[in-house]
Amino acid sequence: MTLERPTFSTTSMREGYDTEEVDRAVDLVLDNLALPELRFGADQITSLRFTPVRLQQGYDMGEVDSWLDLAAAETARRSTGGVDPEQQPATTAPDEAPDVIVDLDARAPETVGERVQLLARIAVLAVSVVLLYLFFR
Numbered sequence: 001m002t003l004e005r006p007t008f009s010t011t012s013m014r015e016g017y018d019t020e021e022v023d024r025a026v027d028l029v030l031d032n033l034a035l036p037e038l039r040f041g042a043d044q045i046t047s048l049r050f051t052p053v054r055l056q057q058g059y060d061m062g063e064v065d066s067w068l069d070l071a072a073a074e075t076a077r078r079s080t081g082g083v084d085p086e087q088q089p090a091t092t093a094p095d096e097a098p099d100v101i102v103d104l105d106a107r108a109p110e111t112v113g114e115r116v117q118l119l120a121r122i123a124v125l126a127v128s129v130v131l132l133y134l135f136f137r
Helices: 019-034 042-046 061-079 112-136
Strands: 016-018
Touching: 016 019, 016 061, 019 061, 042 061
Parallel strands: none
Antiparallel strands: none
C-alpha cells in the first residue's frame, strides 16, 4: 500500500485541527515512510495531538484522524517487513525511536515574515486597547 499526500476538507464554523500543525505532521510521516529504514513507529503517529481551532480555518478532525490511522497502519506494516502486525510473532519491545516528531504545539514564528506579521498584530491590538480606553473613560 502506498500512502498518498492527503487533501483534507476545511472547516471554519466548527472545530477543526490547526492546518499548519497537521501539514507539518503529514510531511514528517511521509518523509519517514520514504526512508529505507523508518525513524519512528506507529506509536508516535497515533500519539500525535493537534491544537483545535474554532472560528478560523482548520482541517476536518475526522478526516485527519482517519488518515493518521492509515499512516500508523502502513508504518506498522513496514516496520514488520511487510507482514501485518497482527500476524507478527510476539517479540520484545524495540528500542525507543528518537524524538523525530517534535512538540507540534510549540509554534514560534519560523520566518521573518511571520515575526513581522505577529508584531503587526500585537501593535494593532495595543492601539485598539488604547483607543477603547480613551473612548470609555
